[in-house]
Amino acid sequence: MIAETICAAVSAAGLGIAAVTAYRKRFLTATKIAAYSLVPIGLAMTGVVKWVAHTAFSPTAWAGFGVLAIAAVLYLVSRAVDRRSGMSRKERREAAKAAAQRDAVAPGASAPSLGAGGGRPAAQARAAAQPKGAGKDAGKPEDFSDIEAILKKHGI
Structure with missing residues (x-):
């Protein structure tokens, strides 16, 4: 009864x-405030407030929340242990x-070349797109050695 009275008071204040x-x-803002202020009385009228009040003061409900929390903690711990006890990242990689080599159509085959039938390679296309007066390093920053080392490391 008290919860419904509080909800009615909150709704009346919001409508005011x-x-x-x-x-x-400020009609648009007033409409939004009116919509929000009708929520508490609507919840009280549907019985949700009574259910929440009954649940909040129920020891059985709190025990259920405790059991759910323990289940969540156990699940998270089991996932963490599974990740640590399994293979390392390097072994997984x-x-x-x-597995990718086994599933490949032609394991050990290199990337396809773009022969006469294919388009021209990307390096030739970039060279053709540059003006003739531009030098080899015209649009390129001074040092790509670190990037090239990373690409070579990954086989690109």
Whole structure:
């Protein structure tokens, strides 16, 4: 009974604030405030407030929340242990590469070349797009050695 009375008071206060806001010619804001202020009384009328009040003061409900928390903690701990006790990242990566090699159509084959039938290679296309007066390093920053080392490391 007290919860419903509080919800009704909150809704009445919200509708009062909405009326003052509408009086100040801010109709869109007043409409939003009125919508929010009708929520508590709507919840009280549907019985949700009574259910929440009953649940909040129920020791059985709190025990249920405790059991759910323990289940979540156990699940997270088991996932963490599974990740640590399994293969390392390097071993997983190598296993994935081996699986990809097994599943490949032609394992050990290099990337396809773009012969006469294919288009021209990207380097030739870039060279053709540059003006003739531009030098080899005209649009390129001074040092790409670190980037080239990374690309070579990954086989690109």
